[in-house]
Each structure stands twice: as C-alpha cells, then as structure tokens.
Amino acid sequence: MPDFAAPSIEGSSNRRARIRDRMLARLHSRQETMAKCRKLIGYGYLCCLLAFIYVPILIMIAMGFNESSDYELPFRFSLIWYQQLAGNEVLWRAGRNSVILAVASTIVATIVGTMAALAMSRYRVRGHAILQILLLPPMAVPWLILATSMLIFFYHSGIGRGLHAMLLAHVALSLPYVIVVVGARFQSFAADLEEASATLGANPWQTFVRVTLPMIAPGVAAAALFAFAISFDQFVTSYFLAPPGVTTLPVEIYASIRKGFTPEINAISTIIMVVSMLLLGFVSRFYRFGGSK
Amino acid sequence: MKVSRTWIGYGLTAPAFVWLGITVFLPLAVMFYFSFMSRMPMGTAEVTFSLEQYASFFQRDFYRFLTWRSIMLGAQVTFFCVLIGYPAALVLARTVKGRWREAILLLVILPFWSNALIRIFAWTMVLRTDGVIDQVLHLLIPGAPSIGVLYSYPAVVIGLVHSFVPYMILTCYISLQAIDDSLIEAGQSLGGSNLTVFRRIILPLSLPGLLVGVVLIFIPVVGSFMEPRILGGRDGIMLGTVIEDQFTEVFNWPLGAALSFTLLGIVAIILALAYPFLKNRVKVA
Incomplete structure (x- = not known):
C-alpha cells in the first residue's frame, strides 16, 4: 500500500488544515442554526397542536362561568349556572x-x-x-x-x-x-x-x-x-x-x-x-x- | 398437582369467558339472527325469515349512499389525523427531549381519556354562527361575514379529527421513538439528505405504528353517530345515525340489525387487511 499521508510542503499543508478547520467550523455552525431552526418550528407546531386540542375545551369551561344564557360575549363572570346545577x-x-x-x-x-x-x-x-x-x-x-x-x-x-x-x-x-x-x-x-x-x-x-x-x-x-x-x-x-x-x-x-x-x-x-x-x-x-x- | 393446576387455570379464566360470552358473543349471534327477520317479533303477527332487510340495503340507493358517506368520512378524518398527528409524533420523538417530551405527551393524551361527548359539545360553542370564532372575527374585522360552520359536514370532520388525533400521535410516537438513533446517524454519514433519511429509514420503520393508528381511527369513525348528530345537523346523516334511529326512534330492530351487520362487515374487511400489521401489536399476555 502506498503511503498517502506522505509529508508534502509544510506551509501548504498547514494552510490546507486551516482552511479545512474554518470550513468545518462554518459547516458546524450552519448545522447548529439549522437544528435550532428545526427545534423552533417543531415546538411551534406542537404549541399549535395543543391549542387546537385545548382551546375548545377551555372555551367550553369559560362559557360555564358566563352570565349570558346564549353564550354571548362580552364575558361577564357569574356562578349562576353552577347554582342552577346544584338545584337540578x-x-x-x-x-x-x-x-x-x-x-x-x-x-x-x-x-x-x-x-x-x-x-x-x-x-x-x-x-x-x-x-x-x-x-x-x-x-x-x-x-x-x-x-x-x-x-x-x-x-x-x-x-x-x-x-x-x-x-x-x-x-x-x-x-x-x-x-x-x-x-x-x-x-x-x-x-x-x-x-x-x-x-x-x-x-x-x-x-x-x-x-x-x-x-x-x-x-x-x-x-x-x-x-x-x-x-x-x-x-x-x-x-x-x-x-x-x-x-x-x-x-x-x-x-x-x-x-x-x-x-x-x-x-x-x-x-x-x-x-x-x-x-x-x-x-x-x-x-x-x-x-x- | 398437575391436574389441579390446570383446573385453577380454567377457573381463573371462566368469569371472563362467561362475561364476554354474555355481552359480546351471544348478542352478536342474536343480532345476526335478528337481521333475517321480516319484522319485530312483537304481538301475534307472524315473523318470517328472509333476506329482506339485506335486500332493502342493496336495492335502495339511500343505504348504499349512506354507507359510502360513512366510509368517506372515515377516510377523510383518518387522512387529516395522519397529516396533523404524524409530524407531531415525529417532533416529539426526535426533537423534544426529556421532561418536556413527557409533559407534552401527557397533555396530548389527557383530554382523550375524558368524555368524548363533552369534547364534541365544546366544538358547538366554537363553530356555531355567533359562536366564539364569529364573535372574535367580528371584534377584529367589524362587518365581516359570519363563518359559523356548525351543522355542516366540515364541522363533523373537525370534531372527529379533534377527538381521534391523539390516537395517531400516540401510536406513531411509540414506533418512532423505538427507532435506533445509530441507524439515522449511519444514513446521514453515508451522505443521505434529511429527506432521504426520512424516506428510506424513518418512514418505513414507523409504518406499523402509522397503520395501527389508521385502523384505530377509521373503525370508530365509520361507526360514529353521536358526533355527526351533534355537529352535522341535517348534513350529519351517516350509517351510524340511521342505525341509531332504527333502535331509538323507528323501532325497526331487524333493519337496524342488518345495517349493523353491514357495518360490521366493513370493519371486518379493514381488520383483515390490517391483520398482518396488527398481529404483533395487539398481543395480550
């Protein structure tokens, strides 16, 4: 097997190594920002999903505390429906x-x-x-x-x-x-x-x-x-x-x-x-x- | 000693056997028998046995149309559950780590064990004309047209997707988190782009979970009646609602039984198609 790692001219090898390091670092930082980006999108998506799951439920709960019997807004807090429930x-x-x-x-x-x-x-x-x-x-x-x-x-x-x-x-x-x-x-x-x-x-x-x-x-x-x-x-x-x-x-x-x-x-x-x-x-x-x- | 051990084994399973026999096996058998009756066995009128009920199913376009509607509803709801649920499971399994993962997973599952009826009811408040969506829209843009979609087909789909998407997230998550990281690293180090790694490694390995989710969602949606009834109004007539009517309003139990068995046939075909994938999943003890 021929020896590929045979020493070439010192300076050129050093420069090449520096360039390689710099490129690697750049690649690394790009990967990092991409990973960060992906994480952000991922968490954002999960937040939307949880909103889809929970918003209707929270609205349903909130409307139980709303005074209007037709679920009308603006919201006015009242326990009247819980009182009626107690008598049902x-x-x-x-x-x-x-x-x-x-x-x-x-x-x-x-x-x-x-x-x-x-x-x-x-x-x-x-x-x-x-x-x-x-x-x-x-x-x-x-x-x-x-x-x-x-x-x-x-x-x-x-x-x-x-x-x-x-x-x-x-x-x-x-x-x-x-x-x-x-x-x-x-x-x-x-x-x-x-x-x-x-x-x-x-x-x-x-x-x-x-x-x-x-x-x-x-x-x-x-x-x-x-x-x-x-x-x-x-x-x-x-x-x-x-x-x-x-x-x-x-x-x-x-x-x-x-x-x-x-x-x-x-x-x-x-x-x-x-x-x-x-x-x-x-x-x-x-x-x-x-x-x- | 050997004999008595066997008898203990039989004794321990006997109650479960009897219970399921009375509540599952016998009722299904009796319903099958019922579906051949010409009329309700009440009073003195004579009951004859025929294929009349099934014939009415195949002769009347109405029932075929309903069956098609129910199958389409199942397909659409399942499609949207995959579209929404699979990416969520992917993010949960591959990006989110540690405590957050457990917390979000619990939050996803939490409402799914609570009452399905109440979650559907909650949507009526959001979707109806002058409901929450409408009122918020009118606050932001005065004079905007009303977009209440309650009592329409889209409302049924939205409600059902909301009810069933946690199934999809859970089954996909289970198979996604079981994928060995080293496989993905190997794919990447061999020069595969993210898309290639997903297409060639992640997707094939998570397919069983995806299919389990599809089956678990499609079957109950095809048989749903409460959700179309509450959210669909006049557009919510499905095979399920018509079966419900036969038992609670019209009292034509033989027709209801025949329709139920048609539905059961659809379910059986789906289960048979999915069986090779389900076999290793639904292992009981």
Missing part, C-alpha cells in the same frame, strides 16, 4: 348513577380481568386463544354495534335494560384494557419468585397474596383507574341500555344537547372533565404512556 335533581340523580356504575364496574372488571391475566400468563391452559379473540371485539368493533346487539339480546333474553345491563356492558368494555395492562405487568417479571414460594410449601392462594399481588399491585391500580374512566365516560352503551327514567350523566348530557343548549351543561361538563383529568393524571403516576399500551 335530574342531573344529580344521573350523576349518582354514573358514580355507582363506575365504582361497581371498576371492582368487577379489575377482579375478573386480573384473574384472567394471571391465568393467561402463569397457567398454560388451552382456550387462551379463544379468550384472546373474544377480547378483541370490545376494542375493535364500533361500540354502536356492540351496544345495539346487547340491546337486542338483553331485551329478548329477559335481562332487560337498566343499571345492571349497563354494568354488564361497562365491564365487558373495560375487561380487555384491564387484561392488557395487568398482563403487561406480569410479563415484566419472571415467575421465579412464585415458583420459589410454591417450592417452599405455600399453597397457590398464599403465593398469590404474599408474592404475586404485591408485585402486580401498580399494574392493578392503573388498570382499575382505566376501568373507572371507561365506565364513567361511557356514553354509547349506556345510551342504548338506559330505560326511560334511568340515566347516567353522559346520556343526560346528550339529551340536553339535542334539546337545546344551556350553560348548565357547560357547568356539569366542566366538573366531569376536571374529575376525568385528575384521574388520568393520577394514572400517569403508575403507568408510563411512552412505553407499551
């Missing part, structure tokens, strides 16, 4: 139904879902493939279809409509999410500890309570909060399964929107929004969104 029996009853339903649905979905996740990740039994297929429809089929099919089936099988029917539906819609979230937690640690516990003479129940449960607790907590959010915000199934006189908040809000708007809906919507967002902020402490979902 129908909305309060719907709200109570929503909370009862969400709590019941959360408890049932979390227990049933955790059991299934445990079996699917720790007990190799047949039938998992079928269960996995059954889990898909609540996530992949439009809720309108599920809701109307449940209405037909419940109506003709004697299950009927009402809070119990809504509970059946809400749990079914939450189950896949609970199983995915808790199942992911099971995947994140090996079965070694449980096997050790069994080897040391613990029965399956003791193993579950003393070893498994403490390990999956964060996943279960996150799943429970998801389940609560799904039920509390559930409109489609509740709408079709609600008999006259029994409603939940979303169903009642839909009815009011169709009848004509009042800022009272803004007030109750604001309350629901704040509760939901606080819940999710809470979930994010247990569950990282950047990762698997």
